[in-house]
Amino acid sequence: xxxxxxxxxxxxxxxxxxxxxxxxxxxxxxxxIMGVINLAHGSFYMIGAYLAYSLAPAFxxxxxxxxxxxxxxxxxFGYLLELLFVSYLYKRDHLQQVLMTYGLxxxxxxxxxxxxxxxxxxxxxxxxxxxxxxxxxxxxxxxxRLAISAVCLVVxxxxxxxxxxxxxxxxxxxxxxxxxxxxxLGIDIKFLYRVVFAAGVALAVLAGMIAAPxxxxxxGMGAQVLIICFVVxxxxxxxxxxxxxxxxxxxxxxxxxxxxxxxEVAGIAVYLLMAAILLWxxxxxxxxx
Amino acid sequence: MDIRAPRVLIPVLVIALLVVxxxxxxxxxxxxxxxxxxxxxxxxxxELLVGATGLVSLGHAAFYGIAAxxxxxxxxxxxxxxxxxLLPAAIACSALYALAVGALSLRTKGVYFIMVTLAFxxxxxxxxxxxxxxxxxxxxxxxxxxxxxxxxxxLVELGKPVVLxxxxxxxxxxxFVFLVVLLRSRFGRALAxxxxxxxRMRAAGFSTFRYKLTAFxxxxxxxxxxxxxxxxxxxxVNPEMLSWHESGAVLLMLILGGxxxxxxxxxxxxxxxxxxLFFQWDAVFGNFSKHWQLLLxxxxxxSVALMPNGLIGLPxxxxxxxxxxxAGGADA
Numbered sequence: 001x002x003x004x005x006x007x008x009x010x011x012x013x014x015x016x017x018x019x020x021x022x023x024x025x026x027x028x029x030x031x032x033i034m035g036v037i038n039l040a041h042g043s044f045y046m047i048g049a050y051l052a053y054s055l056a057p058a059f060x061x062x063x064x065x066x067x068x069x070x071x072x073x074x075x076x077f078g079y080l081l082e083l084l085f086v087s088y089l090y091k092r093d094h095l096q097q098v099l100m101t102y103g104l105x106x107x108x109x110x111x112x113x114x115x116x117x118x119x120x121x122x123x124x125x126x127x128x129x130x131x132x133x134x135x136x137x138x139x140x141x142x143x144x145r146l147a148i149s150a151v152c153l154v155v156x157x158x159x160x161x162x163x164x165x166x167x168x169x170x171x172x173x174x175x176x177x178x179x180x181x182x183x184x185l186g187i188d189i190k191f192l193y194r195v196v197f198a199a200g201v202a203l204a205v206l207a208g209m210i211a212a213p214x215x216x217x218x219x220g221m222g223a224q225v226l227i228i229c230f231v232v233x234x235x236x237x238x239x240x241x242x243x244x245x246x247x248x249x250x251x252x253x254x255x256x257x258x259x260x261x262x263x264e265v266a267g268i269a270v271y272l273l274m275a276a277i278l279l280w281x282x283x284x285x286x287x288x289x
Numbered sequence: 290m291d292i293r294a295p296r297v298l299i300p301v302l303v304i305a306l307l308v309v310x311x312x313x314x315x316x317x318x319x320x321x322x323x324x325x326x327x328x329x330x331x332x333x334x335x336e337l338l339v340g341a342t343g344l345v346s347l348g349h350a351a352f353y354g355i356a357a358x359x360x361x362x363x364x365x366x367x368x369x370x371x372x373x374x375l376l377p378a379a380i381a382c383s384a385l386y387a388l389a390v391g392a393l394s395l396r397t398k399g400v401y402f403i404m405v406t407l408a409f410x411x412x413x414x415x416x417x418x419x420x421x422x423x424x425x426x427x428x429x430x431x432x433x434x435x436x437x438x439x440x441x442x443x444l445v446e447l448g449k450p451v452v453l454x455x456x457x458x459x460x461x462x463x464x465f466v467f468l469v470v471l472l473r474s475r476f477g478r479a480l481a482x483x484x485x486x487x488x489r490m491r492a493a494g495f496s497t498f499r500y501k502l503t504a505f506x507x508x509x510x511x512x513x514x515x516x517x518x519x520x521x522x523x524x525x526v527n528p529e530m531l532s533w534h535e536s537g538a539v540l541l542m543l544i545l546g547g548x549x550x551x552x553x554x555x556x557x558x559x560x561x562x563x564x565x566l567f568f569q570w571d572a573v574f575g576n577f578s579k580h581w582q583l584l585l586x587x588x589x590x591x592s593v594a595l596m597p598n599g600l601i602g603l604p605x606x607x608x609x610x611x612x613x614x615x616a617g618g619a620d621a
Contacts (some may be wrong), residue, residue, distance in 0.1 A: 027518035037400045039537075053393055056437035095345045099544050100593040102537040106586030114580060130342050223533065227411045239402065269406055275393050278405065282396040 004139040009256055017252020018152035023225055024232040025159065026200025027280050032239025033175040035194050036089050039101040040107070040224025043108040044201050048074070048208020051111055052161045053121050063126035070209050071202055078201030082194050090193075091262035109219065115143060119218055123212040148210050156245060157174045172196065175237050228255075231274045237284025247285065298391030300552070316525050319450050320522075321562070326337055326457045327518045329558035330464050332542040334511030336554040339543055340471055342360045342504045345482030346411025347403045347536050348390070352383040352509035354531030355413060356516030358423060361382070361526050372435040372447070380513040381518075385508020386413065391502045407533055418528040428527025431520055447521055457518055461555075464511060468551055471507075480504055541589060555601060564588060 035098030051070040059065040085104065089097045125144045132140035147236045163169035174182040183189045186217050208221075215221065232251050236243025251270055277285070296354050307326075311319055331353055338344045359382040364370040364396025383530075392403040417423035437445040446452050471477050483492045490497050520526050529535065538561065545564075568574065568581035585616055 031400060037403060078323065085590065085594075092593075092597070094403060095540070095544065095548070096593050098345065098347060098403060098537075098595065099541055100590055101539065103589030103593065106582045106589070108562040110580045110583035114583070165549065227533070228406060231408050232410065233396075234401055234404050263419070267419045268412050271412035271415075274405070274408055278393050278396055283401070 003261075007135055008141060009260055010143060010253075011145065011182035013253040014150075014249065015057040015149045015252075018149050018156070019207050019211055020225070020228060020232055020251060021156060021245050021248035023204045024150055024229040024236070024248055025156075025241050026203040027229050028233045028236065028239055028244045029172070029176070029196055030200045032100050033172060034086075034090065034180070035179065036086060037094055037097050038073060038086075038200075039098060039226065040104040040108065041200070041204055042224070044074070044078075044204035045208040045223075045225045046112065046210075046219075046222030047077075047108065048205035049123075049212040049215070049221060050208075051115055051205065052123050052209040052212040053217045054116055056123065059124075061124070067206070067209055070205060074247070075198045076203035077205075078198035078238065079194055079240060082197040082210045083202065086197060087190075087193075093118040094237070109222075112219070121217040124289070125213040125218060141197035142214075144213060149270070151210055151214070152207075168195070174239065187279060197235050207216070228270065231270055233284075234274055235277045235284055237286040239288040240284070243284055243286030294601045298333050304462070305491070311454055321566070323363055323450070323457050323522055324519070325452045325459045325562040326454075327515050327522065328377055328539070328542065329517035329555045329564060330457075330461050330518070331512055332539055332546070332554040332558045333461075333468060333551060334508045334515065335539050336506055336543055336548075336551060337468060337511065338553070340548045340550070341477065341484065342480045342501060344395075344501065344505070345403050345540070346394075346406040346508075347406070347507070347533065347540065348406035349512055350531050350533070350535035351390070351410035351413040352512035353519070353535065353539075354417070354526070355386055356380060356383040356513030357520035357526045358417060358516075359513075360427050360435075360517050360520040362422075364431055364433065364435065366432060369436040370565055372437045375435045376481055376514075376517055379517040380385075383513025383516065384415075384506050386509040388502070388506045389570075390506030391509070395498060395501050395505065405534070410485045410531065410533060410536055414531040414533075415529060417531060423528060426528060428525060431524045431526070434524065441460055442549070443583070453522055454507050458520070460514060460518060464514065465551060465555070467613055472551075476500070476503070493516050495512075497509075545592060546600030550601055553599055553601040560600060587620040 008270075023041065023045050026036060030036055030038050030041070049071065050064060051073065055066045055069055056063075059069065059232070081104075085100065089100060125142075128145050129144040131143050133143060133146070135141050161169075163172055169191055171182065171187050174185070174187060175189065175196075179189065182192075207225075225278070228251065232244055232247045235250065236247030254273050255266070255270050259266040262269065307322070310322060312506065326416065331349075335346065335349045338349070356379040359373060359379040363375060363378055390406065390409045390449050394402055394409065397405055418426065423429070434447045437442060446457060450547075461595075472480070479495055479543065482493075482495070483497050483500060487497050490500075516530070519530075542557035542561045543554055544557070545560050546555065547553035564585065565581065569578050569586040571578040574581070574584075596603060596606065
């Protein structure tokens with residue numbers, strides 16, 4: 001493999017890994033703080049991609065406005081979802097959480113099929129990012145993919161800032177390490193749950209929206225991302241945002257390079273990585289609490 | 290009346306009904322009931338994990354699908370395989386994968402376990418879906434059904450729907466009785482103890498990991514039996530049998546029927562299949578019946594929110610509600 005191809009694969013790995021991080025960080029926080037295993041999290045990614053597709057005409061194809069509108073909708077949607085359904089689940093066991101969120105997936109998928117359709121769609125790359133930058137003499141790398149990585153990095157840095165430096169972040173960390181104790185110290189846990197859930201939904205929707213132009217929009221996209229994100233969360237350790245970050249990148253590299261180096265077994269490379277981590281550290285690399 | 294009477298009466302009635310059912314009908318309903326009984330075996334195998342041991346596995350469809358694929362792949366292309374070696378071989382494939390997955394995933398607990406079992410099932414799905422081995426998305430056909438023959442004399446004609454019906458019914462009863470006996474044995478008691486409090490069982494000197502791994506492998510093997518039967522019945526396998534939708538559906542059967550009781554798994558399988566059939570019924574739902582998953586999803590959400598103990602827990606829930614109401618009335 002020559003240097004340029006290697007470089008391109010590295011960029012692809014980072015982009016894929018960072019995108020996974022947006023979805024997986026919400027998943028891991030929702031579990032860490034609310035104790036809810038949310039199978040419907042992949043659906044939010046799917047919903048995001050479909051929002052990017054179906055909102056675009058309303059904004060005349062302006063990608064940034066579409067993104068902002070989608071994010072506002074996502075926060076409202078997440079807030080309502082927590083209020084109407086997820087709030088039933090806090091005192092229930094994992095099995096019931098699995099089932100209710102499984103039911104939500106079926107509902108979301110059918111609503112998607114009723115409201116949009118079952119076809120595969122493409123979302124155009126915004127024109128001002130449609131170019132490519134050249135790497136070396138022959139190779140080109142699309143600007144849009146770099147922009148995805150940049151957006152994800154900004155969001156990741158923002159999350160780090162919120163979690164590590166703000167009062168809200170302090171409450172999130174407290175809730176993550178001990179829910180009852182945080183509650184008894186006067187933290188409004190219901191409010192915290194709603195914020196975390198809405199933020200998790202917004203992150204997954206954002207990931208879906210910015211991924212739409214490169215991955216295209218198709219019905220099964222949520223399930224695929226969900227399962228890879230489970231692998232990320234298992235590797236990184238539940239509740240750990242830092243773990244999710246490193247594990248996402250690790251999974252991004254293993255998956256991308258697996259496809260390049262061993263195309264026959266690429267599908268299972270990520271799972272073998274998970275198996276190896278489980279043998280070494282059954283509770284993930286960065287277990288919380 | 291003796292309060293225990295329904296507990297004997299209902300199973301006897303159900304079995305009698307299933308035995309005489311083929312006399313009353315043929316065609317679609319016979320095949321449907323055969324399929325549902327296979328699903329009931331599948332649900333019972335998961336009940337051993339979820340209900341009896343407290344291990345929520347979200348990857349159980351892998352074992353069902355692997356045995357089904359093994360049944361097709363191990364059969365000769367233009368001849369009948371003998372069921373006497375094909376069935377054990379198919380079950381062994383599932384059991385081996387269950388042993389490997391169990392050995393890894395049982396190192397984790399709770400929500401990790403759910404995710405890890407799901408991930409390993411997805412791995413099996415990819416292998417079958419994306420490699421040459423499994424014929425891709427289209428699946429593969431089983432050209433000739435396996436035969437059950439001794440010295441060239443055919444004992445059972447698996448190709449006939451009625452015969453297959455009784456074979457499946459027999460398997461269902463065997464699995465049910467096997468699990469009843471197993472759960473009453475020392476092994477079953479240990480599983481119940483692990484479900485209740487694993488720490489305590491370890492302190493009492495039980496090697497809980499081995500018990501759980503045995504239960505996991507056994508559950509995989511029983512799911513393999515269901516997979517074998519469904520491959521023989523349909524004569525066709527496709528990757529969707531291993532998909533996580535299938536794993537979710539079988540968990541749903543358990544919770545619909547009610548956890549912690551073997552009869553709940555059977556009741557749940559029948560309820561689930563009937564619900565599915567009902568929602569796909571265009572005489573009632575017209576054009577909307579193609580969106581049956583919406584109704585199914587809504588039913589799941591409502592049943593989790595409103596019936597935490599499943600259908601089999603409804604009488605108890607009703608009694609508790611009435612008792613509360615009566616107590617409330619007395620206060621007022």
